[in-house]
Amino acid sequence: MDMKVKNWSGTIPRPVGLIIRQKDPNNLEMPFDQLDDFITPTELFYIRSHFPTPELDPLSYRLSTGGAVRRELSMSYADIRAMPSRSCIATLECAGNGRVFLAPPVPGAQWELGAVGNAEWTGVPLSFLLEHAGLADDVVEIVLEGADRGAPKEEPKPPGQISYARSIRRARAMEHDVLIAYQMNGQDLPPDHGYPLRAIVPGHYGMASVKWLTNIVAATQPFQGYWQTSDYGYWDDSDGTPVRRPLAEMHLKSQIALPRVYERLQPNRPYTIFGAAWAGDTDVTEIWISLDGGASWVKGDFIDPINRHAWRRWKYDWTTPPRPGRYTLLARATAADGCVQPDGHNPNFGSYVIDHPLPIEVFVTSLEACPGS
Numbered sequence: 001m002d003m004k005v006k007n008w009s010g011t012i013p014r015p016v017g018l019i020i021r022q023k024d025p026n027n028l029e030m031p032f033d034q035l036d037d038f039i040t041p042t043e044l045f046y047i048r049s050h051f052p053t054p055e056l057d058p059l060s061y062r063l064s065t066g067g068a069v070r071r072e073l074s075m076s077y078a079d080i081r082a083m084p085s086r087s088c089i090a091t092l093e094c095a096g097n098g099r100v101f102l103a104p105p106v107p108g109a110q111w112e113l114g115a116v117g118n119a120e121w122t123g124v125p126l127s128f129l130l131e132h133a134g135l136a137d138d139v140v141e142i143v144l145e146g147a148d149r150g151a152p153k154e155e156p157k158p159p160g161q162i163s164y165a166r167s168i169r170r171a172r173a174m175e176h177d178v179l180i181a182y183q184m185n186g187q188d189l190p191p192d193h194g195y196p197l198r199a200i201v202p203g204h205y206g207m208a209s210v211k212w213l214t215n216i217v218a219a220t221q222p223f224q225g226y227w228q229t230s231d232y233g234y235w236d237d238s239d240g241t242p243v244r245r246p247l248a249e250m251h252l253k254s255q256i257a258l259p260r261v262y263e264r265l266q267p268n269r270p271y272t273i274f275g276a277a278w279a280g281d282t283d284v285t286e287i288w289i290s291l292d293g294g295a296s297w298v299k300g301d302f303i304d305p306i307n308r309h310a311w312r313r314w315k316y317d318w319t320t321p322p323r324p325g326r327y328t329l330l331a332r333a334t335a336a337d338g339c340v341q342p343d344g345h346n347p348n349f350g351s352y353v354i355d356h357p358l359p360i361e362v363f364v365t366s367l368e369a370c371p372g373s
């Protein structure tokens, strides 16, 4: 991947091994069968960008905080790096992850399973800046705006070029793990992941974690920008009337990493089914696996402990069926708040929130047909 980098001195030169869904802007996904570690290596972490990656010079870079505040702030990259910092581990999932499983097909990047990753993020709590700026009493949301600009291609198109901007509710913005991050997995953010600074909003779909963050605006009205209404919105029900709302918290979800779709397996052999499960603002507490397309379910085991906002890898030790044939595997998670993954996709979410158990079809072949058997 050709990447023009200015003033970026990180040690991860370029993503390798990611599946290209789109180039310029870069939209690349992780081959999910390479889910090995709890922490996704940075070079395997998916990239989802709406516009080309902006080249930002950390020496001239400013992060402004304004809107309904008592004191407007303008900070340099060095100012932010000198502030007290904290680290958190958070799973980011693109709201369109798994779109290729929707039938009939829907427009948009045809993500398979890999528009999700789990990283350690380090930076300054957003609340630190907001407290310093002093929010007015009537502030309801905090708008986060990135330096990237362009003209969206999806209808209804806004006039001219716009920047990427999303808002989060005031209470969420004040939570200590919402970060203005400058490091990912212990190293400076790579350009495609938001260098020099990005927001990290744990528990929300990835669209909330604005990259190349340049403006923070305290708003006294809910923000109605393009990425909040036309895109990354869904239809909610308000006393029988459909109303448009912005997507926010990630829904409970689990995915199978191994076996892969259409993998050929030997009959009557031990095979460890392996995957990960995550949730927005709750904890994943159980994982159930179906080996027969959803007719029956068996309980799997977690590999990782509960760590709020981070995924939990899980496994199930299976003995493959003795009879050759086509088998459909499914995984379904349960959460601490009692939620279970739904049976199917809710059309009110359009081409987003693909949170139902995703079928992984495998072939058990006769021993002679299996390579290496």
Ligand code: MTE
Pocket (backbone or CB within 6 Å): 045, 046, 047, 048, 049, 050, 051, 092, 093, 094, 095, 145, 146, 147, 148, 164, 192, 193, 194, 205, 206, 207, 208, 209, 210, 211, 212
């Ligand atoms: N921030 C800006 N400025 N521009 C973008 O296009 N994409 C969003 C979010 N932040 C985006 C952005 C979306 S849709 C996702 S899923 C995450 O960034 C992806 O973050 P990553 O590319 O670091 O994985």
